[in-house]
């Protein structure tokens with residue numbers, strides 16, 4: 252079994268020093284562009300990655316739910332990561348997202364992306380079988396030492412089990428665990444977790460709505476594993492500007508800029524956050540997100556079956572009107 256072979260090392264024990272320096276700003280999760288026959292649109296993916304670099308993404312977090320990584324064959328998953336690595340060409344750090352029930356498959360995937368030059372992996376706890384804190388800690392005890400990647404924990408009800416803050420701190424004993432995408436849809440939970448583990452881990456509250464206050468007052472440093480910078484269109488420069496101010500602790504100047512973004516946040520909440528909260532899944536939001544990408548001249552194409560591939564023409568028009576009214580396009 253691959254999992255028992257000697258670990259490769261990339262950042263390894265230097266992962267936390269790397270994170271202190273680099274895990275900041277916008278680590279965004281792109282959608283995967285597909286052709287009309289639901290295959291990877293490699294040219295579209297390359298086009299998008301150039302656009303993401305241009306937009307000011309600090310890093311990319313790829314291959315998860317937003318990217319439809321859960322609905323790719325292993326060969327497709329590998330090819331997708333190859334194209335991402337080749338297109339990014341070292342211009343920004345890359346993290347994959349591991350959504351595996353098998354620890355062995357998780358390790359094999361991490362070793363693969365490590366060979367492509369990826370910096371890290373965000374790992375969701377398995378959605379089957381491992382349903383206690385001890386189970387989840389054991390899972391990470393098994394996988395963490397077998398990769399040289401920097402690891403970010405993906406803590407989310409979408410996995411079916413949200414492990415405790417105590418479990419996070421136990422997992423943080425592994426030196427290559429650098430952070431948490433705290434996807435519990437609770438900012439106060441993110442702050443509480445940061446108060447306990449923020450000396451060792453970068454805790455990301457991934458809801459941009461709280462970002463100005465989170466960065467200026469509560470130690471937030473990274474918007475990790477979401478899509479605001481990709482989706483806000485004409486608001487991107489204001490998002491970047493208020494982020495710089497908030498990270499520098501200047502809430503007074505950051506806040507008026509941030510407040511201008513409320514209309515686009517409303518669309519984001521309706522299209523994305525509301526649907527995730529209502530269904531415990533990203534699926535219902537995906538046709539909207541793909542249409543949104545295209546309305547911003549990013550490549551997207553359809554969603555892969557068995558998910559609804561596209562919005563109806565009427566739904567797409569309405570989304571376009573909402574984005575226009577919110578000033579994003």
Ligand SMILES: N[C@@H](CC=O)C(=O)O
Nearest residue numbers: 280315316317432476
């Ligand atoms: N949950 C998102 C991003 C996580 O960080 C995904 O899987 O794409």
